[in-house]
Amino acid sequence: MCGRLSQYRGIHDFVAVLSIPDALINHVGDASLDRYNAAPTTALAVLHQQGQQLHADNLRWGWRPHWARDRPAPINARVEKVAHGRFFRAIWHHRLIVPVDNWFEWVDAEDKTRQPWLIRRADHGPVFCAAIGQFPTAETAARDDDGFVIITADAAGGMLDIHDRRPVVLRADRVHEWLDPATPIERAEQMLLFEGEGSEVFEWHKVGKAVGNSRNQGAELIEPVT
Incomplete structure (x- = not known):
């Protein structure tokens, strides 16, 4: 995963497709997020659960x-190592979802430049990326080093032509189980390894090279080019 993504619909549009009955505790606002070209170190909207409340x-x-x-x-963590390595041990229990509309990858082109590609669900629905992080809770205040990493796995199928790694994307009906603090860590690891969405769920197309500059924003960045 190259490290660029889009969050342009509103948080309620993401949450509406989830089977989580309790009201959302919303600290990101009700307006459209309008992040068409989000880069690492950017503050992004994430979902996490405290008790039975979705935040x-x-x-x-x-x-x-x-x-x-x-x-x-790091911005990503390999699924093969994240549950057992020393680096992410402190946050392995702190599960998140990063809801996105799409992400971008870059491929070397014949003219020795790099061609950006957009990857999204073929049904254009929300993409729920599994993540872990350090974030404020009822017991802990916000800290300067709070943040998250997206968990990645080997790509498969035609997506290998775009990149050899991709986010672990969970189906909407698996999100609650992933976020639930009561879900055992062994079950969480099983979900990452065996229950991520397959490449057949996604579609991808070339986009303009303006997306390479993270200062560029706007819906034109996600439009296909020939």
């Missing part, structure tokens, strides 16, 4: 443990 908050994309200040904060 929507803005959280920085990227996280590293306090003992790793000598390196850049």
Whole structure:
């Protein structure tokens, strides 16, 4: 996963397709998010659960443990290592969903430039990316080093032509189980390894190279080009 995504619909549009009965505690607002070209370190809308309450908050994309200040904060975590490695041990229990409309990947082109591609669900529905992070709770206040990483797995099928890694995307009816603090960590790892959406669920197309500059925003960035 290259590290660029879109969140342009409103948070209520994302939540509406989830089977979570309790009211949303919304700290990101009701308006459309309008983030067509979000880059790492950007504060993005995330979903997490405290008790039985679903929360929507803005959280920085990227996280590293306090003992790793000598390196850049990762934005992704490999599913093969995230549950058992030392690096993400402190946040492995803190599960999130990053709801997105699409993400972008770059492929080397014949003219030695890099061609951006947009990947989204073929039905154009919300994409629910599994993530973990450090965030405020009822027991802990906000901290300067709060943030999240998106969990990635090997790509499969035709998506290999675009990139060899992609986010672990959960079906809408799996989101509540992933977020529920009562879900055992062994079950959470099983979901990541075996229950992510397959490549047949997605479609992809080329987009203009303006998306390469994260200062560029707007709906024209997600339009297909020939």
